[in-house]
Amino acid sequence: MIAGLLDLLTALLVLSGAAFALVAAIGLVRLPDLYTRMHAASKAGTVGSGLLLLAVGVHSAELPVLARALAGFFFFVLTAPVSAHLLAMAAHKVGYRLCEQSIRDDMND
Amino acid sequence: MITFVLSLTFAFVWAAITGSATLHNLILGFALATLALWIVRDEMSCRGYFGRLGRIFSLLLLFFKELALSAWKVATLVVRRDMDLKPGIFAYPLTVTSDFEITLLANLITLTPGTLSVDVSPDRKTLYVHAIDCADIEATKRDIADGFERKIMEAFR
Numbered sequence: 001m002i003a004g005l006l007d008l009l010t011a012l013l014v015l016s017g018a019a020f021a022l023v024a025a026i027g028l029v030r031l032p033d034l035y036t037r038m039h040a041a042s043k044a045g046t047v048g049s050g051l052l053l054l055a056v057g058v059h060s061a062e063l064p065v066l067a068r069a070l071a072g073f074f075f076f077v078l079t080a081p082v083s084a085h086l087l088a089m090a091a092h093k094v095g096y097r098l099c100e101q102s103i104r105d106d107m108n109d
Numbered sequence: 110m111i112t113f114v115l116s117l118t119f120a121f122v123w124a125a126i127t128g129s130a131t132l133h134n135l136i137l138g139f140a141l142a143t144l145a146l147w148i149v150r151d152e153m154s155c156r157g158y159f160g161r162l163g164r165i166f167s168l169l170l171l172f173f174k175e176l177a178l179s180a181w182k183v184a185t186l187v188v189r190r191d192m193d194l195k196p197g198i199f200a201y202p203l204t205v206t207s208d209f210e211i212t213l214l215a216n217l218i219t220l221t222p223g224t225l226s227v228d229v230s231p232d233r234k235t236l237y238v239h240a241i242d243c244a245d246i247e248a249t250k251r252d253i254a255d256g257f258e259r260k261i262m263e264a265f266r
Contacts, residue, residue: 020180027187035239036196038225040183046220047180064128071126077176081219081226088227088239092198104197104246107228107237 010059017051020044032099034091042084046076116142164264171260172217179222186241197243198227201236201250203258210261211236217257224249 027040050073057069098105116139123138186192205214211233215226218238225239240249 020184023184023187027183030187030192032194033196035198035225035227036194036241038239039223039241040187042219042225043176043179043222044183044187047176062128064125067122067125068128077220078216081216084219085215085226088225092227098196098198099194101194102197103195103243104199106200107198 006058006061010055013051013055013058017048017055020048020051022048024048032101034096035088035098038084038088042080046080049073049076112143112146115146118142119145164260168257168260168264171256172220175217175221175256179220182222194241195243196239196241198237198239199243199246199249200230201238201253203229203234203236204254205258205261206233210265213265214253214257214261217261218253221257224253 021044024040024044027044028037031037031040053069053072053076057066060066092107119142120135120138123141124135127134127138203211203214205211211229215229215236218224218226218236223241225241226236227239228237229235230237238249238253240246
C-alpha cells in the first residue's frame with residue numbers, strides 16, 4: 001500500500017518535472033529575445049529539475065538519497081538565478097537589444 | 110555555544126548527505142562544520158539567531174509559493190497561441206543596503222513570477238529588473254517591496 005503510494009507519487013513527480021522541462025524548452029524556442037528566454041530557462045527549468053530530483057529521492061525511499069536530492073535542488077535554486085542574471089547583464093552590456101515589443105528600458109535612460 | 114549547536118547540526122546534515130552515520134563520519138562532519146563556521150566567523154552575528162529562524166522559514170515558504178506560481182505562469186504563457194508580451198526593464202529603488210541582502214533579493218526576484226534581475230547600479234541604490242509584463246510596474250514594485258524586501262529585512266536585521 002505504502003509502496004504503491006510512493007510509486008504513484010514518483011510517477012506524478014517525474015511527469016510534472018518532465019512537463020516543466022519541456023515547457024522551459026518550448027519557451028526557449030518561442031520567446032522573442034534573450035531576456036524573455038531567461039525567464040523560461042530560470043523558472044520552469046529550476047522547477048522541472050527540482051521535481052525530477054525530488055522524484056529520485058522519493059523513489060529510493062532512503063533518507064541519505066533524499067537528503068542528497070534535496071541538496072541538489074538547493075544548489076539549483078542557488079545557482080540558476082545567478083547564471084540567468086549574469087547572462088542578462090552580459091547581454092545588456094554588449095548592447096544586445098530588447099525585442100521590439102518591449103515597452104521600456106530604464107537601463108538606457 | 111551557538112557555534113557548537115550549529116556545528117552539531119551541520120555534522121548531522123553531513124552524515125545525512127554522505128549517507129553514513131558512523132561515529133568517524135560524524136566527527137569528520139563536526140570538524141568540517143567547525144572549520145566552515147570559523148571561516149565565516151566575522152560575517153556571522155549570532156545575536157537573536159533562533160528568533161530569526163522563524164522569520165527565515167516564513168521567507169522560505171513565501172519563496173517556494175512564488176517559485177511554483179512563476180513556473181506555472183511561464184508554462185501557461187509559452188503554450189499560448191499568441192503570446193501577448195509587454196517586456197521591458199524597469200528600475201527598482203532598493204531599500205536593503207548590504208551586499209548579502211541585495212544578492213538575496215536579486216536571486217529571489219529572478220525566481221518569482223515574471224521578473225528577472227539584470228543589474229545593480231554602481232551606487233547600489235537601484236536594481237534593474239526585466240519584467241515579462243511591464244503593463245503595471247507600480248504594482249510589481251509594490252509586490253516586491255511588501256513581499257520579499259520586507260521579509261528579508263525582518264529576517265536578517
